[in-house]
Amino acid sequence: MAHPLVPVPTPETQPYWDGVAAGELRLPRCQDCATAYFPPSPICPNCTSRAIEWFTASGDASLYSYVLHQRPAKLWNADGPMSVALIALAEGPMVLSTVIGCPQTPESLVLDMPLRATFTPFEEIKVLAFVPAEARS
């Protein structure tokens, strides 16, 4: 069995993980009230509708807040501190993730800086991460 930190999809979240495997950030959206939301659910958390669709998000985001974790899990293979960040997606939802592709310092990680979604290896799968919008991972 995989390491306990490796995410285990459910049937309801499988479209998200299929997107990750395809290199796309896919989010659920309500067809009745147009709310995009996270985490995935078969029921709209805004209006309780079951009319849900999945769409490919822009990947645009900004840095809401973060910490610099001095001892990240070994699975990350980090050689120093690692950002753990609250990230505001352009479509509205907030996600927990990490910002990579830049020094893990307060000087490089400036609140509200524009970010872009990317996907980074984590054991046998890939998981969501972000890079500064002007960079490419």
Added chain:
Amino acid sequence: MRPGDIAIVGAAESTDIGTVPNVSSTGLALDGAANALADAGLTAKDIDGITTGYFPVADISRQLGIFPKWCDNTVVGGCSWMFQLRNAAAAISAGYCNTVLITYGESGRSTRHLTNSGDFGVRGGMAQQFDLLYGAGMPAAMFCLPVVRYMRDYGLTEEQLAYVAVAQRKWAALTPRASRREPLTVSDVLNSPMVTWPIRRDMCCLVSDAGGALVVTSADRAKDFPRPPVYLLGSGGGLEAGLASPAGVRDPLHPEFIRTSGRAAFEAAGITHGDVDHLMIYDAFAHNPIFGLEGLGFVGRGEAGAFIAEGHTEPGGNLPMNTNGGGMSYAHTGAYGMLCMLESIRQVRGEAAAQIPDVDIAVCHGWGGFWSACSTLVFGAQRP
């Protein structure tokens, strides 16, 4: 249920707290339960309702010889036992049971391999899929996420954040059972090792072993017990996040669930902020009391850091807060809600180590799930 209809008639910690080798979480819970029953002058035969937190109800009931007709195992993180007290009050009022034992034990330090501390990592759960991999194994990575943005928006300084720990250490110095009692300075805190920037070790709670329990019954019977009754005047609760981290909270700097909980408790008790003689705000990390003071409305947004730095919550201040030293200096097992309540109860009874004179109204506020749940309780020395 009217304010004061329910009373706490027994309350105790485990015999030892701090570092308690060779006692499991279950053992700490059983020890705390036996102490609380003795405090109430009762035996297990007098108990007909039980809450057991992280344990299977049968484990604790069976080992104590309790055959409950009502139980509750609400688990929302560290403040679960505060929710359980609230639920017990409702159950007693509804006539489901008469006398409830609320039990807690957690060997957060010595026998962690035997400890089930509320499993947020259930495979396929939302936290396991979307949260825990990033902040793995460290509450300081999850709980403290809003701090940097708060510092930017409100100008809270590192020194002010450090001072929260300093102010609480002053209470711990007066408290023999506190684990860390040596004097602490802002400089000490800011020179302690970095854990999750900007959070340093001395801004984090301890990792301890402890248990504790409450015995709760109808206030109509409260005078029949040996210890002064502590009345439950009001209670509130709030839940918000769908994830373990604050990613599920709609406004992480000013969470609605704090206001929801506090308003319910204050309105039920019929009190205002000026009535509060003593305050506990669960401090897993130094910023928690800051967010609590603001969310509960004791101070305005952005004001709590300066309020604490001005000395209002430390010995001699007009709003004594976390008077056992808090999770940062007294003890913190993993879930601090029971210990937090027990200090409120000692203060209302007049038996705390760092006793505040004439505590008539005490407010106790706890968190759960790294920032996804909270509960607020109002205790009183008198039945209104």
